[in-house]
Amino acid sequence: xxxxxxxxxxxxxxxxxxxxxxxxxxxxxxxxxxxxxxxxxxxxxxxxxxxxxxxxxxxxxxxxxxxxxxxxxxxxxxxxxxxxxxxxxxxxxxxxxxxxxxxxxxxxxxxxxxxxxxxxxxxxxxxxxxxxxxxxxxxxxxxxxxxxxxxxxxxxxxxxxxxxxxxxxxxxxxxxxxxxxxxxxxxxxx
Numbered sequence: 001x002x003x004x005x006x007x008x009x010x011x012x013x014x015x016x017x018x019x020x021x022x023x024x025x026x027x028x029x030x031x032x033x034x035x036x037x038x039x040x041x042x043x044x045x046x047x048x049x050x051x052x053x054x055x056x057x058x059x060x061x062x063x064x065x066x067x068x069x070x071x072x073x074x075x076x077x078x079x080x081x082x083x084x085x086x087x088x089x090x091x092x093x094x095x096x097x098x099x100x101x102x103x104x105x106x107x108x109x110x111x112x113x114x115x116x117x118x119x120x121x122x123x124x125x126x127x128x129x130x131x132x133x134x135x136x137x138x139x140x141x142x143x144x145x146x147x148x149x150x151x152x153x154x155x156x157x158x159x160x161x162x163x164x165x166x167x168x169x170x171x172x173x174x175x176x177x178x179x180x181x182x183x184x185x186x187x188x189x190x
Contacts, residue, residue: 043180094130115164
């Protein structure tokens with residue numbers, strides 16, 4: 001019995017793909033406000049300022065845009081319950097590891113002479129691996145490249161070293177970033 005509907009067709013799947021595509025194209029701070037809090041948006045703005053100063057404006061914009069796209073796409077996947085039980089467990093592990101990374105990042109800034117680039121790089125690599133494993137079955141290779149690009153730029157040794165210099169030019173922005181991180185941790189958003 002042919003009711004005119006292809007057995008491989010799924011409205012829910014089509015809707016979700018359309019949401020990811022549309023929201024990915026519209027990735028901006030205004031769209032992101034629907035997916036992230038004011039604290040997180042302020043954090044991204046402060047990170048952007050440092051990235052723009054250290055790299056180039058174009059690179060900084062691309063990094064932040066890629067972060068926003070990934071937040072949006074993962075939010076779409078989560079809202080549409082696309083993760084299997086194993087993937088949901090992996091997402092939870094990623095969230096815990098990322099939270100620990102951010103706590104470590106803030107601690108390195110707040111407690112003088114504790115900065116350990118190798119340890120921070122190891123945590124960044126672990127977070128990237130979790131993220132790549134999580135998105136691989138659901139998103140395109142281009143999305144994987146975006147994740148790789150963000151972690152590549154943010155994990156560069158000279159970039160990390162410049163953030164944690166006690167006499168460095170990013171001290172005031174780092175203070176703002178750490179304050180925002182602490183707020184996100186306290187409110188459970190991170």
